[in-house]
Amino acid sequence: MPEQLPKGFRAAGIYSGVKENTSRLDLSLLVSDAPCVAAGVYTQNLVFAAPVKLCRERTPSETVRAVVINSGNANACTGDLGDRDAKAMAARVAEVCGFADTDVLVLSTGVIGELMPMEKIIPGIEKVATFLGRDEDSLVNAARGMMTTDTRPKISSRIVTIDGQTISICGVAKGAAMIGPNLATMLAVVMTDARISLQDAQEGLKDAADESFNCISVEGHTSTNDSVLFLANGAAGGPELKGDALAKFQATLVEVCEDLAQSIPADGEGASHLITVEVHGCRTRDEAIQIAKTVADSPLVKTAIAGNDPNWGRIVSAAGYAGVQFDASKVCLHLNGSLLYERGQPVPFDGDAVSREMEADRNTGVVLLFDEGEASARFWTSDLTAEYVRLNADYRT
Amino acid sequence: MPEQLPKGFRAAGIYSGVKENTSRLDLSLLVSDAPCVAAGVYTQNLVFAAPVKLCRERTPSETVRAVVINSGNANACTGDLGDRDAKAMAARVAEVCGFADTDVLVLSTGVIGELMPMEKIIPGIEKVATFLGRDEDSLVNAARGMMTTDTRPKISSRIVTIDGQTISICGVAKGAAMIGPNLATMLAVVMTDARISLQDAQEGLKDAADESFNCISVEGHTSTNDSVLFLANGAAGGPELKGDALAKFQATLVEVCEDLAQSIPADGEGASHLITVEVHGCRTRDEAIQIAKTVADSPLVKTAIAGNDPNWGRIVSAAGYAGVQFDASKVCLHLNGSLLYERGQPVPFDGDAVSREMEADRNTGVVLLFDEGEASARFWTSDLTAEYVRLNADYRT
Incomplete structure (x- = not known):
């Protein structure tokens, strides 16, 4: 079964020039047609990157519309200029897509201690927005644009019927077992068309992360950029999930997160088990x-x-x-x-x-x-x- | 300057047959002519070996006379039979040397989960006692008999004059940086002819270990057998060290322990830095x-x-x-x-x-x-x- 975006989401991934290798994608965009309830869990490292700071400030939220993700540069240990660049990335997405600045989130992964090449990223953002699509290729490209030393894109999706509504959950992630040039940064974005309250989204993501992303260990080395985002746009229709319906949703969310989390130590040229x-x-x-x-x-x-x-x-x-x-x-x-x-x-x-x-x-x-x-x-x-x-x-x- | 045993101590190391490689020593004995104030610090691992259990029971003490050390078998995860064997090793040393059973301590390092080959160890103990000597060769042999994957014996000694008394401290240790077949067990015995109270010996060893053996990390993996013993026989003469004299002694003890501790990560075929x-x-x-x-x-x-x-x-x-x-x-x-x-x-x-x-x-x-x-x-x-x-x-x- 092909991996599939939940209703109301579009995705794209392109090569913008941040990476030297022109055959690899390095800039991804995920967009929702409707405002999303959004939650995040982030690295506990005291040394955290500019995009982590931005996302921490902008989540939880009930109005997120997009996540822009680049690989090749982590925008970490870059001081005030790094904060300025992360904000500028979000602002350009907002302008191009017609959203409010603060409704755009940013994730970065790659080398640390170098300023973001904005002369490549800004035109890249304009370009990637033109490729947004709902097909599987668009989704795979978005997953590819997050990759650093990953050998394959990481996507997991599930479709469940809850109280007669067809609800879809789809996550993309990056992170590789063995090589740690970026300190093995782990990024994930989990999207759903379910309708969920802000509090349930927050608690649900935290619980799911505790059973999945917080149960993998590659180097014991928590990166400057580790982030997991959860976006729910309600496009599936129906009432807000509560009680048994919410529990069923949560079990599926955990499955998706476990899939993605396991795929990280499972990936890597150097690993044999x-x-x-x-x-x-x-x-x-x-x-x-x-x-x-x-x-x-x-x-x-x-x-x-x-x-x-x-x-x-x-x-x-x-x-x-x-x-x-x-x-x-x-x-x-x-x-x-x-x-x-x-x-x-x-x-x-x-x-x-x-x-x-x-x-x-x-x-x-x-x-x-x-x-x-x-x-x-x-x-x-x-x-x-x-x-x-x-x-x-x-x-x- | 040759490494030198403190007054009143003798040492020996032989091949007893525990190791397969007949060119390597595997059984050492350290003996004091007079009863020693003895202290120990041991692994914090909940899974600890029979000799650690024995030493914990027998230290602190004011009457220790000998330490027998074997390599090639850790006598760990060996249950009640392991306890019996560790006690039998001490008992045989006591018999041969004319000490009380409980005044003999035992250290072991090597493979875990296998019973000690007592048919080799017991005759070995009888033999090693005949080689006891005060020369440098005897000391080096004792250090060699502790080695597992170490590439060289580890000895550090200092002679200091404290209030007109010539006091000697000498330690032997084993432990290698890189290879962990025995979970990188670290063993050390520090001997001195100083006269020290039991309480000062205990506190002094603990403080010295905290600044040395507890500040090395090879795998982050605390072994089942890690032990550091301190023996003071008072053969240098003079009053019990107190005040400034004790402080000067302690500073020298720390130096010896740091020397030995550093030599562990510095050793190992696989390490380059x-x-x-x-x-x-x-x-x-x-x-x-x-x-x-x-x-x-x-x-x-x-x-x-x-x-x-x-x-x-x-x-x-x-x-x-x-x-x-x-x-x-x-x-x-x-x-x-x-x-x-x-x-x-x-x-x-x-x-x-x-x-x-x-x-x-x-x-x-x-x-x-x-x-x-x-x-x-x-x-x-x-x-x-x-x-x-x-x-x-x-x-x-």
């Missing part, structure tokens, strides 16, 4: 996340999996230093379905067979069981290969 | 350490330095996600003495020249300045090379 770390039996979800994240961030765990090595010792001991109290004599570990460690003791297993299975499957599943409570968490990451390091070390600022 | 991260101008030392550790643990920072890339963006943004509040518009960054980032803005610099300097120097100095207070911290780590990943991925459990 997508690792899913599941943690069960913790006292609280925060504790489960803390353990899952610590295991997922461990370079020793990630290199072992790159080498198809069922090294339970690295996994169990990473859990042990997560800063969460647990009874170590109750811990169990499964790797790709094989029990390797049971109630605090290693279990005899066929290491060669498990290793061969790891090698044959791009997905690696790590399941840690504790005996402290009922809370669970899931975290995604990629393995750590020599190729990853080579690409990162060779990339030059 | 020893990175020193200095942080100044924080509100508290804890905040300064938190920032320094976050920068030192960042794979993006470590790969950039491996590639001789003066990538200030990765460093500044790693500081930004350390979880410490600061005014980002006041941050300055020096790399190997060059100012790259000043008061929140990148500074024009000759990237090729800085890169050439990085390439020519095995030491890389990162200095971050904040404008929040007077506290500082220093952290050591190694860079992240493709060779590191290859070694880690190829190592098989």
Whole structure:
């Protein structure tokens, strides 16, 4: 099934000249025919980029009409001039499309510490607006225009029927597993034609991000530009979603966000495995996340999996230093379905067979069981290969 | 100047057969002619090895006589049988040397999840005791017997005159930068002939470890076996050190611990740089350490330095996600003495020249300045090379 924009949205992506490589797109525009309820979640890094500052000021909102996104330059660490440029980008979109300045949001990703080449971006904005379309090509081009070291565009869409209304959710994202020239910036824009209140949009996005974008870890390095935007234009018609209808919508939103989030560690020339770390039996979800994240961030765990090595010792001991109290004599570990460690003791297993299975499957599943409570968490990451390091070390600022 | 054991200590290291490679030593013994005041600091990992459990039970003490150390097997994740074996090792040392069981401490490092080969260790203990000596060779052999993936033995000693007494401090350590088959276990034993109270020994070791062993980061992965022991036998004579004399002793102890700690990230086939991260101008030392550790643990920072890339963006943004509040518009960054980032803005610099300097120097100095207070911290780590990943991925459990 082709990926599809929700009703009332149009998209485009072009090459504007910010990137040196003329075969890659670098400027995207997403536009809604009607004002959108808009929410955002942003990087927690104290060093954040000019477009993040702009979006923070302009969301939440009930009147957003467009998001302009460029790749190749992050407009980060660029001071007051960077703020001026981000505003000018929004202003030019507003002029060209006939919106109010403050109803346009801006996302950027790329090199940091360099001023935005406005002499390329401004004509680019005029041009990209002429390509806006509702077809799949337009959507894919918009997803391509966000890419930096991504090897493929990232799009996820769902159509659901809620109380007789056909509602569509579609998200585009960028972010690659392994190479971090832009500090592995993660950007996503999720659009829907559902009608949602501002408060539900805000809470819904935050909850969905907590179960998806906040559960991936590539380098443990939060970028200056990380942003997730949510736009709902109500074009599907019907009343504002509430109660069960809202819950059904939210479940679908989480699916789309999980799809997009997983695609980030799954992408990247250097990665050989997508690792899913599941943690069960913790006292609280925060504790489960803390353990899952610590295991997922461990370079020793990630290199072992790159080498198809069922090294339970690295996994169990990473859990042990997560800063969460647990009874170590109750811990169990499964790797790709094989029990390797049971109630605090290693279990005899066929290491060669498990290793061969790891090698044959791009997905690696790590399941840690504790005996402290009922809370669970899931975290995604990629393995750590020599190729990853080579690409990162060779990339030059 | 040759490294030298403090008065009243003897050392030995032999090959006992725990390691497969017969050209490498794997069993060491350190013995004091008189009872020692002994203190220890141990891994914070909830999953800790049998010898750590034994040492925790037996320190602090005023009667320790010996430390037996084996490499090749960590006696970790070995359950009750592991506890039995660690105790049996201490008991055999006690029998052979004529000490009380509980006055012998045990350290182990090596593969985890396998029972200790006691049929090799017990005869080994009988043998190593016959080699005890005070010469430099005996000391070096003891340091060699602790090694796993270390490329060289690690010894640091100092002789100081305090209130007319000649006092010696000597430490041996193991731990390598890059390869983590044993989860990069760090072991150290610091011996002195000074006379120190039990309380001063405990506090002094903790403070010294906080400024040294707790300021190195190789993988961010705290091992199941990490231990630092301190033994003071008073053989230098004179009164218990107090006041200024104690302070002078403490300063020397810190020097020895820093020497040993630095030698860990400096060692390793895979590492190409020893990175020193200095942080100044924080509100508290804890905040300064938190920032320094976050920068030192960042794979993006470590790969950039491996590639001789003066990538200030990765460093500044790693500081930004350390979880410490600061005014980002006041941050300055020096790399190997060059100012790259000043008061929140990148500074024009000759990237090729800085890169050439990085390439020519095995030491890389990162200095971050904040404008929040007077506290500082220093952290050591190694860079992240493709060779590191290859070694880690190829190592098989």
